[in-house]
Amino acid sequence: PVGFLKSCNTEGGARFELHHGTTTLSFKFKHGVIVAVDSRASTGSYIATCEYNKVIEINPYLLGTMSGSAADCKYWERLLAKECRLYRLRNNHRISVAAASKLLCNMMLGYRGMGLSVGSMICGWDKEGPGIYYVDDNGNRLSGRMFSTGSGSNYAYGVLDSGYKEDMTVEEAYELGRRGIVHATHRDSYSGGVVNMYHIQEDGWIKVCKDDVSELLHHYKKGMF
Amino acid sequence: MEYLIGIQGPDFVLVAADNVAASSIIQMKHDYDKMFKLSEKILLLCVGEAGDTVQFAEYIQKNVQLYKMRNGYELSPSAAANFTRKNLADYLRSRTPYHVNLLLAGYDDADGPGLFYMDYLSSLAKAPFAAHGYGAFLTLSILDRDYKPDLTREEAMNILRKCVEELNKRFILNLHSFNVRLIDKDGIHDMEKLTVGAK
Numbered sequence: 284p285v286g287f288l289k290s291c292n293t294e295g296g297a298r299f300e301l302h303h304g305t306t307t308l309s310f311k312f313k314h315g316v317i318v319a320v321d322s323r324a325s326t327g328s329y330i331a332t333c334e335y336n337k338v339i340e341i342n343p344y345l346l347g348t349m350s351g352s353a354a355d356c357k358y359w360e361r362l363l364a365k366e367c368r369l370y371r372l373r374n375n376h377r378i379s380v381a382a383a384s385k386l387l388c389n390m391m392l393g394y395r396g397m398g399l400s401v402g403s404m405i406c407g408w409d410k411e412g413p414g415i416y417y418v419d420d421n422g423n424r425l426s427g428r429m430f431s432t433g434s435g436s437n438y439a440y441g442v443l444d445s446g447y448k449e450d451m452t453v454e455e456a457y458e459l460g461r462r463g464i465v466h467a468t469h470r471d472s473y474s475g476g477v478v479n480m481y482h483i484q485e486d487g488w489i490k491v492c493k494d495d496v497s498e499l500l501h502h503y504k505k506g507m508f
Numbered sequence: 509m510e511y512l513i514g515i516q517g518p519d520f521v522l523v524a525a526d527n528v529a530a531s532s533i534i535q536m537k538h539d540y541d542k543m544f545k546l547s548e549k550i551l552l553l554c555v556g557e558a559g560d561t562v563q564f565a566e567y568i569q570k571n572v573q574l575y576k577m578r579n580g581y582e583l584s585p586s587a588a589a590n591f592t593r594k595n596l597a598d599y600l601r602s603r604t605p606y607h608v609n610l611l612l613a614g615y616d617d618a619d620g621p622g623l624f625y626m627d628y629l630s631s632l633a634k635a636p637f638a639a640h641g642y643g644a645f646l647t648l649s650i651l652d653r654d655y656k657p658d659l660t661r662e663e664a665m666n667i668l669r670k671c672v673e674e675l676n677k678r679f680i681l682n683l684h685s686f687n688v689r690l691i692d693k694d695g696i697h698d699m700e701k702l703t704v705g706a707k
Binding site for chain 1: 536
């Protein structure tokens with residue numbers, strides 16, 4: 284894989300990204316964790332599909348998001364799901380979010396420098412409460428209240444940071460998640476499609492919605508004029 | 509972009525690190541702790557390439573703990589520093605070198621306080637004061653000017669505050685909060701976080 288990727292590098296050093304371009308976000312608030320992702324999978328400037336699910340349901344209380352190379356994310360997070368299931372069977376209690384993210388981080392570190400491209404958020408609810416861990420192919424592993432990854436993440440941060448309140452109601456949080464993805468997809472050409480949103484509560488996650496981005500944007504703009 | 513600083517006094521070591529975990533132009537975390545507790549009286553401050561920092565620091569941390577379990581007593585700061593440097597040196601000419609810059613601060617019951625500066629090329633120097641990062645260019649001269657070997661804890665804190673003020677005045681990046689810890693014969697003490705209001 285290293286040799287192949289090297290051969291794809293142009294003189295200017297621009298990498299040939301296989302499937303790249305996403306906006307994903309997640310944040311903790313009073314009533315749990317919101318996870319929202321877009322659904323466009325792009326190969327360079329070609330849109331491979333507009334309905335790609337970038338959230339991997341590891342188990343009923345753990346979710347993983349995908350950004351970077353779709354193949355890498357899908358494979359490694361499925362492997363993580365397998366490891367989490369084995370942990371549950373061997374130890375008779377569910378794996379914590381911290382441990383699951385550490386497992387993924389160590390997998391990434393095992394292939395350090397070999398060209399993996401993964402930017403993932405492992406979100407869930409365990410004994411310690413709600414948890415979000417950002418894990419990427421560099422071996423970064425950060426725990427936090429709010430993260431956004433992908434090419435559109437900068438735009439999402441702007442909307443999230445200005446609209447976030449700790450004591451939001453559930454409806455307000457759903458709206459903030461939607462807004463974050465919609466405004467990011469509007470500005471970033473590599474993000475688009477639909478907003479897939481999940482809400483993680485104490486007893487597991489629920490899928491909230493799957494709204495088309497352009498319809499939502501039209502709805503927001505209509506309110507302006 | 510990241511900043512570490514250490515000041516050694518006659519019977520203590522004061523260390524501080526910024527709290528930002530960044531990824532290209534984005535601050536991903538504002539309250540990230542860059543200090544790793546190796547033992548009751550040794551702290552390792554670690555900055556550098558993402559992933560390498562935590563991986564290397566945790567590796568050293570676990571090995572120091574292992575030494576304690578095997579032998580019944582803890583490694584001295586000087587021994588821990590040399591162990592760390594040896595590991596950096598061994599990996600330096602391998603396929604996967606660790607790109608990390610370190611400050612190791614500790615208190616030895618026999619030798620007193622010690623501050624060790626290490627960088628990614630596995631150099632090691634015991635120094636009365638040291639700093640890592642772009643911020644070091646701005647603050648080492650302040651340390652040169654105001655440091656004296658017999659300074660009190662208050663004086664050390666004041667020098668630290670001066671350094672942070674200078675960073676806020678002249679450094680283009682916004683480093684708005686710093687973790688501060690002090691190590692003396694009674695162990696590691698968390699000091700008040702140094703935060704600076706918006707410019």
